[in-house]
Amino acid sequence: MGHIRFASDVGAPPDAAFAYAADFQHGPQWMFGVTDVAPLGDPDQGLGAAFAVKVRLFRVIPLRSAVEITEYRRNAVIGYTLRGRVCGTVTLRFDPLGYERSVLTSEADYPPPRGMFARLCHRLGLADAAARSALRATESRLRREIEAFHGTDLVGRIA
Template sequence: MGHIKYASDVGAPVEVAFTYTDNHLFVPNWMFGIVSFEPTGELDRGLGATFAAAVRLGLWRQTVTCEITEYRRNAVIGYTLRGRLTWTLTLRFDPLGYGRSALTSETEYSPPRGFAGRLCVGPVDSAAKSALRRTETQLRREIEEFHVTDLVGRIA
Protein backbone atom coordinates (compact mmCIF):
# COMPACT_ATOMS: atom_id res chain seq x y z
CA MET A 1 0.00 0.00 0.00
CA GLY A 2 1.35 3.42 -0.97
CA HIS A 3 1.32 6.34 1.43
CA ILE A 4 1.99 10.04 0.76
CA LYS A 5 1.62 13.07 3.03
CA TYR A 6 1.87 16.86 2.46
CA ALA A 7 1.26 19.79 4.77
CA SER A 8 0.64 23.42 3.90
CA ASP A 9 -0.35 26.73 5.44
CA VAL A 10 -3.81 28.03 4.43
CA GLY A 11 -4.83 31.69 4.67
CA ALA A 12 -8.19 30.96 6.32
CA PRO A 13 -9.39 29.86 9.76
CA VAL A 14 -10.06 26.16 10.34
CA GLU A 15 -13.83 26.67 10.37
CA VAL A 16 -13.81 28.27 6.92
CA ALA A 17 -11.40 25.70 5.46
CA PHE A 18 -13.45 22.80 6.80
CA THR A 19 -16.79 24.31 5.70
CA TYR A 20 -15.52 24.66 2.13
CA THR A 21 -14.07 21.14 2.04
CA ASP A 22 -17.19 19.61 3.60
CA ASN A 23 -19.48 20.92 0.84
CA HIS A 24 -19.82 18.22 -1.85
CA LEU A 25 -20.72 20.82 -4.49
CA PHE A 26 -17.14 22.13 -4.41
CA VAL A 27 -15.31 18.79 -4.63
CA PRO A 28 -14.92 18.85 -8.46
CA ASN A 29 -13.29 22.29 -8.09
CA TRP A 30 -10.38 20.95 -6.04
CA MET A 31 -10.07 17.14 -6.16
CA PHE A 32 -7.77 16.14 -9.02
CA GLY A 33 -9.49 14.14 -11.76
CA ILE A 34 -13.02 14.46 -10.36
CA VAL A 35 -15.50 16.04 -12.79
CA SER A 36 -18.73 15.39 -10.88
CA PHE A 37 -19.54 14.41 -7.31
CA GLU A 38 -23.18 13.54 -6.59
CA PRO A 39 -24.73 12.15 -3.36
CA THR A 40 -26.15 8.62 -3.70
CA GLY A 41 -27.72 8.25 -0.27
CA GLU A 42 -29.74 10.34 2.14
CA LEU A 43 -26.67 12.11 3.57
CA ASP A 44 -24.74 14.72 1.62
CA ARG A 45 -22.09 15.28 4.31
CA GLY A 46 -20.71 13.65 7.41
CA LEU A 47 -19.63 10.14 8.32
CA GLY A 48 -21.19 7.52 6.07
CA ALA A 49 -22.26 9.88 3.28
CA THR A 50 -21.80 8.23 -0.14
CA PHE A 51 -21.26 9.78 -3.54
CA ALA A 52 -20.90 8.80 -7.19
CA ALA A 53 -17.71 10.43 -8.44
CA ALA A 54 -16.98 10.71 -12.15
CA VAL A 55 -13.23 10.48 -12.74
CA ARG A 56 -11.60 11.73 -15.91
CA LEU A 57 -7.84 11.40 -16.36
CA GLY A 58 -6.89 12.00 -19.97
CA LEU A 59 -8.80 9.49 -22.09
CA TRP A 60 -9.64 7.28 -19.09
CA ARG A 61 -13.13 7.78 -17.64
CA GLN A 62 -14.78 5.88 -14.83
CA THR A 63 -17.43 6.37 -12.19
CA VAL A 64 -16.33 5.33 -8.71
CA THR A 65 -18.05 5.29 -5.36
CA CYS A 66 -16.84 7.60 -2.63
CA GLU A 67 -17.65 7.36 1.04
CA ILE A 68 -16.83 9.70 3.92
CA THR A 69 -14.98 7.28 6.20
CA GLU A 70 -13.54 9.72 8.73
CA TYR A 71 -15.24 12.86 9.96
CA ARG A 72 -14.69 15.19 12.89
CA ARG A 73 -16.16 18.67 12.43
CA ASN A 74 -13.46 21.32 11.93
CA ALA A 75 -10.71 18.73 12.37
CA VAL A 76 -10.63 15.91 9.78
CA ILE A 77 -12.51 14.59 6.78
CA GLY A 78 -11.58 11.35 5.01
CA TYR A 79 -12.75 10.28 1.56
CA THR A 80 -12.42 6.68 0.35
CA LEU A 81 -12.81 6.19 -3.40
CA ARG A 82 -13.45 2.66 -4.63
CA GLY A 83 -13.22 1.54 -8.23
CA ARG A 84 -10.51 -0.55 -9.85
CA LEU A 85 -8.19 0.82 -7.18
CA THR A 86 -8.97 1.97 -3.65
CA TRP A 87 -7.72 5.43 -2.79
CA THR A 88 -8.14 7.19 0.57
CA LEU A 89 -7.70 10.94 0.94
CA THR A 90 -7.59 12.31 4.48
CA LEU A 91 -7.57 16.05 5.11
CA ARG A 92 -6.66 17.36 8.56
CA PHE A 93 -7.17 20.93 9.69
CA ASP A 94 -5.23 22.49 12.57
CA PRO A 95 -5.42 26.12 13.75
CA LEU A 96 -2.28 28.23 13.41
CA GLY A 97 -3.76 31.44 14.83
CA TYR A 98 -4.27 34.84 13.19
CA GLY A 99 -6.91 33.46 10.81
CA ARG A 100 -4.63 30.77 9.38
CA SER A 101 -4.70 26.99 9.49
CA ALA A 102 -2.52 24.04 8.61
CA LEU A 103 -3.88 21.63 6.02
CA THR A 104 -2.37 18.15 6.07
CA SER A 105 -3.24 16.05 3.01
CA GLU A 106 -2.59 12.35 3.26
CA THR A 107 -3.34 9.58 0.82
CA GLU A 108 -3.15 5.82 0.88
CA TYR A 109 -3.68 3.75 -2.24
CA SER A 110 -3.43 0.17 -3.33
CA PRO A 111 -1.07 -0.36 -6.28
CA PRO A 112 -2.15 -2.62 -9.14
CA ARG A 113 -1.78 -6.35 -8.41
CA GLY A 114 0.01 -9.13 -10.24
CA PHE A 115 3.15 -9.13 -12.31
CA ALA A 116 2.06 -6.17 -14.44
CA GLY A 117 1.20 -4.28 -11.26
CA ARG A 118 4.70 -4.80 -9.89
CA LEU A 119 6.12 -3.35 -13.09
CA CYS A 120 3.92 -0.26 -12.69
CA VAL A 121 4.79 0.56 -9.06
CA GLY A 122 7.11 3.46 -9.97
CA PRO A 123 4.75 5.19 -12.40
CA VAL A 124 1.76 4.65 -10.05
CA ASP A 125 3.67 6.18 -7.12
CA SER A 126 4.72 9.12 -9.26
CA ALA A 127 1.16 9.68 -10.49
CA ALA A 128 -0.23 9.45 -6.93
CA LYS A 129 2.28 12.04 -5.66
CA SER A 130 1.41 14.37 -8.51
CA ALA A 131 -2.35 13.92 -7.97
CA LEU A 132 -2.10 14.61 -4.23
CA ARG A 133 0.10 17.67 -4.76
CA ARG A 134 -2.35 19.06 -7.35
CA THR A 135 -5.32 18.32 -5.07
CA GLU A 136 -3.66 19.98 -2.08
CA THR A 137 -2.56 23.05 -4.06
CA GLN A 138 -5.97 23.56 -5.67
CA LEU A 139 -7.82 23.03 -2.38
CA ARG A 140 -5.62 25.59 -0.67
CA ARG A 141 -6.29 28.13 -3.45
CA GLU A 142 -10.03 27.47 -3.41
CA ILE A 143 -10.27 27.81 0.39
CA GLU A 144 -8.39 31.11 0.35
CA GLU A 145 -10.57 32.44 -2.45
CA PHE A 146 -13.70 31.24 -0.64
CA HIS A 147 -12.52 32.98 2.53
CA VAL A 148 -12.25 36.40 0.89
CA THR A 149 -15.71 36.21 -0.71
CA ASP A 150 -19.00 36.94 1.01
CA LEU A 151 -20.15 33.33 0.50
CA VAL A 152 -18.78 32.12 3.83
CA GLY A 153 -21.79 33.14 5.90
CA ARG A 154 -24.32 31.82 3.38
CA ILE A 155 -22.96 28.28 3.05
CA ALA A 156 -22.17 27.42 6.67
Protein backbone atom coordinates in the same frame (compact mmCIF):
# COMPACT_ATOMS: atom_id res chain seq x y z
CA MET B 1 0.49 -0.16 0.44
CA GLY B 2 1.65 3.32 -0.56
CA HIS B 3 1.44 6.33 1.72
CA ILE B 4 1.82 10.01 0.83
CA ARG B 5 1.54 13.08 3.07
CA PHE B 6 1.68 16.81 2.30
CA ALA B 7 1.10 19.82 4.55
CA SER B 8 0.64 23.48 3.64
CA ASP B 9 -0.43 26.79 5.15
CA VAL B 10 -3.88 28.06 4.23
CA GLY B 11 -4.96 31.68 4.51
CA ALA B 12 -8.24 30.80 6.27
CA PRO B 13 -9.21 29.56 9.74
CA PRO B 14 -9.88 25.82 10.16
CA ASP B 15 -13.67 26.24 10.32
CA ALA B 16 -13.79 28.11 6.97
CA ALA B 17 -11.38 25.66 5.32
CA PHE B 18 -13.35 22.69 6.63
CA ALA B 19 -16.69 24.19 5.52
CA TYR B 20 -15.42 24.53 1.96
CA ALA B 21 -13.93 21.02 1.77
CA ALA B 22 -16.98 19.39 3.39
CA ASP B 23 -19.39 20.70 0.72
CA PHE B 24 -19.49 18.00 -1.98
CA GLN B 25 -20.60 20.53 -4.61
CA HIS B 26 -17.10 22.06 -4.55
CA GLY B 27 -15.41 18.69 -5.23
CA PRO B 28 -14.88 19.05 -8.99
CA GLN B 29 -13.08 22.38 -8.43
CA TRP B 30 -10.35 20.88 -6.25
CA MET B 31 -10.30 17.07 -6.56
CA PHE B 32 -7.73 15.92 -9.14
CA GLY B 33 -9.40 14.43 -12.23
CA VAL B 34 -12.94 14.65 -10.81
CA THR B 35 -15.52 15.97 -13.25
CA ASP B 36 -18.73 15.25 -11.32
CA VAL B 37 -19.82 14.38 -7.77
CA ALA B 38 -23.35 13.23 -6.94
CA PRO B 39 -24.68 12.12 -3.54
CA LEU B 40 -25.88 8.53 -3.19
CA GLY B 41 -28.80 9.13 -0.84
CA ASP B 42 -28.94 10.69 2.61
CA PRO B 43 -26.92 12.09 4.27
CA ASP B 44 -24.97 14.17 1.76
CA GLN B 45 -22.55 15.44 4.41
CA GLY B 46 -20.83 13.99 7.44
CA LEU B 47 -19.95 10.48 8.51
CA GLY B 48 -21.45 7.82 6.23
CA ALA B 49 -22.21 10.15 3.33
CA ALA B 50 -21.57 8.41 -0.01
CA PHE B 51 -21.03 9.86 -3.47
CA ALA B 52 -20.77 8.68 -7.07
CA VAL B 53 -17.71 10.26 -8.66
CA LYS B 54 -16.79 10.58 -12.32
CA VAL B 55 -13.04 10.74 -12.84
CA ARG B 56 -10.96 11.44 -15.94
CA LEU B 57 -7.40 10.20 -15.53
CA PHE B 58 -4.85 11.93 -17.73
CA ARG B 59 -7.82 13.84 -19.24
CA VAL B 60 -8.61 10.78 -21.38
CA ILE B 61 -9.54 7.69 -19.37
CA PRO B 62 -13.10 7.97 -17.93
CA LEU B 63 -13.70 6.06 -14.69
CA ARG B 64 -16.51 5.86 -12.17
CA SER B 65 -15.88 5.40 -8.50
CA ALA B 66 -17.75 5.54 -5.21
CA VAL B 67 -16.55 7.65 -2.29
CA GLU B 68 -17.67 7.38 1.30
CA ILE B 69 -16.84 9.67 4.20
CA THR B 70 -15.41 7.28 6.79
CA GLU B 71 -13.88 9.81 9.19
CA TYR B 72 -15.49 13.10 10.14
CA ARG B 73 -14.70 15.47 12.98
CA ARG B 74 -16.28 18.86 12.47
CA ASN B 75 -13.74 21.61 11.69
CA ALA B 76 -10.85 19.14 12.07
CA VAL B 77 -10.82 15.99 9.85
CA ILE B 78 -12.53 14.54 6.77
CA GLY B 79 -11.55 11.03 5.68
CA TYR B 80 -12.65 9.66 2.31
CA THR B 81 -12.56 6.01 1.24
CA LEU B 82 -12.53 5.47 -2.52
CA ARG B 83 -13.94 2.25 -3.93
CA GLY B 84 -13.85 0.98 -7.49
CA ARG B 85 -11.02 1.11 -10.03
CA VAL B 86 -9.61 4.13 -8.21
CA CYS B 87 -9.35 3.00 -4.58
CA GLY B 88 -7.64 3.96 -1.34
CA THR B 89 -8.16 6.55 1.38
CA VAL B 90 -7.62 10.30 1.46
CA THR B 91 -7.63 12.21 4.75
CA LEU B 92 -7.73 15.99 5.09
CA ARG B 93 -6.78 17.55 8.45
CA PHE B 94 -7.35 21.18 9.37
CA ASP B 95 -5.28 22.53 12.29
CA PRO B 96 -5.15 26.11 13.59
CA LEU B 97 -1.93 27.97 12.81
CA GLY B 98 -2.68 31.47 14.05
CA TYR B 99 -4.98 34.36 13.28
CA GLU B 100 -7.03 33.53 10.17
CA ARG B 101 -4.60 30.74 9.17
CA SER B 102 -4.54 26.97 9.34
CA VAL B 103 -2.48 23.98 8.31
CA LEU B 104 -3.98 21.65 5.72
CA THR B 105 -2.50 18.15 5.91
CA SER B 106 -3.40 15.81 3.05
CA GLU B 107 -2.68 12.09 3.37
CA ALA B 108 -3.34 9.24 0.95
CA ASP B 109 -3.04 5.49 1.38
CA TYR B 110 -3.41 3.31 -1.68
CA PRO B 111 -3.03 -0.40 -2.42
CA PRO B 112 -0.36 -1.79 -4.72
CA PRO B 113 -1.46 -1.91 -8.35
CA ARG B 114 -3.07 -5.04 -9.83
CA GLY B 115 -2.41 -6.47 -13.25
CA MET B 116 0.81 -7.09 -15.11
CA PHE B 117 1.16 -3.63 -16.68
CA ALA B 118 0.26 -1.92 -13.39
CA ARG B 119 2.84 -3.98 -11.48
CA LEU B 120 5.48 -3.04 -14.05
CA CYS B 121 4.63 0.65 -13.62
CA HIS B 122 4.83 0.17 -9.85
CA ARG B 123 8.30 -1.39 -10.11
CA LEU B 124 9.47 1.51 -12.25
CA GLY B 125 8.13 3.95 -9.68
CA LEU B 126 5.55 5.40 -12.06
CA ALA B 127 2.52 4.48 -9.91
CA ASP B 128 3.94 6.22 -6.83
CA ALA B 129 4.93 9.26 -8.87
CA ALA B 130 1.43 9.49 -10.36
CA ALA B 131 -0.22 9.16 -6.93
CA ARG B 132 2.13 11.78 -5.44
CA SER B 133 1.45 14.16 -8.32
CA ALA B 134 -2.34 13.70 -8.02
CA LEU B 135 -2.33 14.35 -4.25
CA ARG B 136 -0.08 17.40 -4.65
CA ALA B 137 -2.38 18.83 -7.34
CA THR B 138 -5.45 18.14 -5.17
CA GLU B 139 -3.86 19.77 -2.11
CA SER B 140 -2.69 22.80 -4.10
CA ARG B 141 -6.09 23.33 -5.76
CA LEU B 142 -7.92 22.88 -2.44
CA ARG B 143 -5.69 25.47 -0.76
CA ARG B 144 -6.29 28.01 -3.56
CA GLU B 145 -10.05 27.36 -3.60
CA ILE B 146 -10.33 27.70 0.20
CA GLU B 147 -8.48 31.02 0.10
CA ALA B 148 -10.72 32.28 -2.73
CA PHE B 149 -13.82 31.06 -0.83
CA HIS B 150 -12.64 32.81 2.35
CA GLY B 151 -11.48 35.93 0.47
CA THR B 152 -7.90 35.94 1.71
CA ASP B 153 -4.45 35.19 0.38
CA LEU B 154 -1.80 32.92 1.92
CA VAL B 155 -0.91 35.31 4.76
CA GLY B 156 -4.56 35.92 5.66
CA ARG B 157 -4.90 39.42 4.17
CA ILE B 158 -8.19 40.38 2.55
CA ALA B 159 -7.72 39.74 -1.16
